Amino acid sequence: MAETPDSAENPRAMLWTSIAIAYAAVVLFPIFWMASMMVKPNDAMFARPTVWLFAPTLEHFKYVLAQGFHWSLLTSFGLCLVSTAFVVIIGTPAAYAFARFEMKLKDDLFLFILATRMAPPVCLVIPFYLIFARLGLLDTFIGLTLAYMTFNLSFYVWVLRSFCRDLPVELEEAATLEGWSRVQIFRRIVFPLLRSGIVATAVLCFIFAWNEFLFAFMLGGKAVQTLPVSIPKLITSQGVRWGEMAVVGMTALLPVLAVVFVLQRHIVRGLTLGAVKG
């Protein structure tokens, strides 16, 4: 880790630390506030002036469970797991190839991959809807798994490529001279070295799929309803169920919270498509 040039000790460190903590507190306060709404009774929620202290209630949790929201939770998990697994299986060899080998049109092929990552999902949802309607893939698990490939496969190949580039090429060269086959080299050298990169990138793909709304809303929604899609459905004709929304929203946040604490070093690299070495 590079240190900054001026190394005046404690008093300055205290100052900068408190500035950073104050900033974080302000930024994170809304999340804390939403968390408190999970157990806030309705009358306290809408009170003017704002009520800070209240007797906690579980009514929102009860309603959410009664609405069968745990099925959305399961759907989200299944969908994200399956689509991420496909991305890893298909994308890992491609990322390795793009990092290691010369190919004709490599730049053009790679630009194509970038373009699929950058294209606005709204542009894709129209053709997907019509094609899926014809093929009977609307509101199916397979349909959404396919749709999630558009943003996650290209992202995965792009980011994993930057991990592949960090592998020392000498080991593979030595193995080639030893007469190892391509498959052996990949299985015994590349894959073990690449494992942490694969896990980090795959988990980010999982989170993107977990957070995805538009495809899940437009191409699924009834039989296959993910967690983000269940949130707007709590805006009912009798009014908005704020407490219940807070419950679902915080549930959607939990895996993300776990992931950022475990993967913080890799996240910067992932989100910046490998432009920054995390």
Add this chain to the structure above:
Amino acid sequence: MTSITEAMPANAARASRERFWYPYLLIAPTMITLTLVSLVPFIYTVYLSFHAAKFGRVTDFIGFDNYLHLLSDTRFWNSIGVALVFVGIAVPIEFMLGLVGALVLNQHVKGRSILIPLLFMPTMMAPIVVGLLWKIMLAGSWGLISYNVLERFHLIGQTSAFASPGLALYALVFVDIWQWTPFMMLAFFAGLQALPLGPYRAAAVDGANGVQVFFHITLPMLAPLLVVIGLLRLIDAFKVFDTVYILTGGGPGISTETPSILANKMTFEFWNIGEASALAVLVWIAFFVFCNIFYQVAKKRLNAF
């Protein structure tokens, strides 16, 4: 960049044959999948954009009529304007705040390993949950900020900022800044951490002050990264959909209707699929041009990329 096959001496004939097909075999599944889920839908969209397609029924070939109609539609130009205002205000502010924040983090801040994951929270949250969060904070009359700040200081009355035509877009800009400033900050911080120490030591020997060091050493070395991250954020900000969808749905009126929201309405509310496709194609072309620029810049300015 050297490849293994180039470095391999013996068995040249077999090696060159292998060199030819092996990489293509590895990328084939990805390319086939992406063609199916990206290129095919794109071609279908282009096809639809040249046809009269309403209510799911594709009828006549009408040439560029959808495009002409779109380009003469004030609502289309409004959506472009909305997106430009949104991106034009949000991204520069995120950029500046992010840079300042990164410089602060790069000082002697204790407990970074806890602070950094916490700061990542807004960026990693589902956009729909971010929307929900700010719907709560800025809800009319009872929202924490609506009541205690906006109303108390007579900024706006008992209404949500998202419901006020003059304010809604700026409220969305504010939400975007809240969500994405931490991303800029941590990306720039990682860049700062990766800078070599040598020039700083030299500057310390020469007795340069903090401002000089920043403008003559830090900024030039960080510049390529700043450009790439800035472009990446610009592209992503232009695509904004989820937060706008849940917070304003493009309203009040059309004051926050971005091209994404408009395309979505054209498809799933007006069922004018031909024109929606034309809009999608235009957006797609714009993005492809932008991606090309992004790729060239990234390749030239950041070897690591």
